[in-house]
Amino acid sequence: MFIGEVVGTVVASQKTDNMNGLPLRIIRRLTPEAELTETYAVAVDVVGASHGEYVLIATGSSARQTQQTDTRPVDAIIMAIVDTWQVDGQVRYTKQIPLETPI
């Protein structure tokens, strides 16, 4: 798997029948130090990630090991939303929990 940021969305109305209803996201790959790279993938989102979130991407036949993508021509999925990660004992990223709006 690799870590990436959800940066965009692809809309495609003409596609193979079995792809209807699967949201397609553009993901930019991140380094372990949380820097954006130029490498990207288009992945099916099966966990409901939002724009700007950091996610884990599984590729290849492993992308079909979910109920939504089984037997579909999908070679990359968002299989997790990252809460936090650390490298060499240092936290490199922690998901910001949005503050609740005061009443």
Place this chain on the structure above:
Amino acid sequence: MFIGEVVGTVVASQKTDNMNGLPLRIIRRLTPEAELTETYAVAVDVVGASHGEYVLIATGSSARQTQQTDTRPVDAIIMAIVDTWQVDGQVRYTKQIPLETPI
């Protein structure tokens, strides 16, 4: 998956039996900013894409998850024609709908 532009066609009369009738297209990979790269693939078109259209390519065993390509030696397919995509809140590409010829 990755986004590419249909730029060409390959004709091959001598091929494995089970490949007859499958159209082979040359696809150039695009960046998320819709710039052409030097990376290309030859893919089987299962959705009827035209020259110059932007498409989504699925690779590996996922390319066999369609009725047309099942059990065939195909490692890349055009599985969708892109209508539009956006990155960082900006539309980077929208398919041009050809104007109808006036009567």
Place this chain on the structure above:
Amino acid sequence: MFIGEVVGTVVASQKTDNMNGLPLRIIRRLTPEAELTETYAVAVDVVGASHGEYVLIATGSSARQTQQTDTRPVDAIIMAIVDTWQVDGQVRYTKQIPLETPI
């Protein structure tokens, strides 16, 4: 798939049992403009390609989707011999049909 030129042959007498009788060819990858690159693969030839011919290579599990390579440890095959291809409306390559020797 990618387009390549058949440039060589590999001979290996000690191999896994199920590989006997499968011809191994060295293939150099070509650009869509028909220029040779440094990238190469060793592929099993299932269509009877000759030295110097331009061919299509399928990789990964797709290379096992033929009668000859089914259940064998093969990750690349020549699955077609290219007759011609065009990019951006221009023919980039056409297979030379050898002239018949006059009687």
Place this chain on the structure above:
Amino acid sequence: MFIGEVVGTVVASQKTDNMNGLPLRIIRRLTPEAELTETYAVAVDVVGASHGEYVLIATGSSARQTQQTDTRPVDAIIMAIVDTWQVDGQVRYTKQIPLETPI
């Protein structure tokens, strides 16, 4: 497979159902001379590796050939902890056995 060092951990609470309980590690790839590279992967640990240990990573569908990862959307696993390796007759790495604390 490739050799890597366990350098970090990823925590993700929102993920596909079948991924619960599988520890996710960040692995940096090593050269055969035991030098760290910039290439990394996120892999599921099925052997109980510790931070700083050198491990073997299997990728693709092969990552699902264990009891813990079977039918799960996993494309990389730690499948072994390296004790030692040698290249060209020279030992390049040997795992340090921690000295027992004297009584």
Place this chain on the structure above:
Amino acid sequence: MFIGEVVGTVVASQKTDNMNGLPLRIIRRLTPEAELTETYAVAVDVVGASHGEYVLIATGSSARQTQQTDTRPVDAIIMAIVDTWQVDGQVRYTKQIPLETPI
């Protein structure tokens, strides 16, 4: 497949159960001109190759298409020992047959 040289060995005592008894070799990739590159892989040897021999490596799910590696988390195997290869009509490598010791 690609051609490589057997340059080393990896020893790993802690590994997934189904990996016991499979020898792990370090392989450096060769160019078609028989020059060593920096690219390497760790592969399971199923044909009994020796240090310094030139071999063919199959990767991905194809690496599991042998009796020894079936259903095991193996993504690369040595599937053949190269006797000789030629490129563009020139022999680039021929395996040296050791001279028999005179009596």
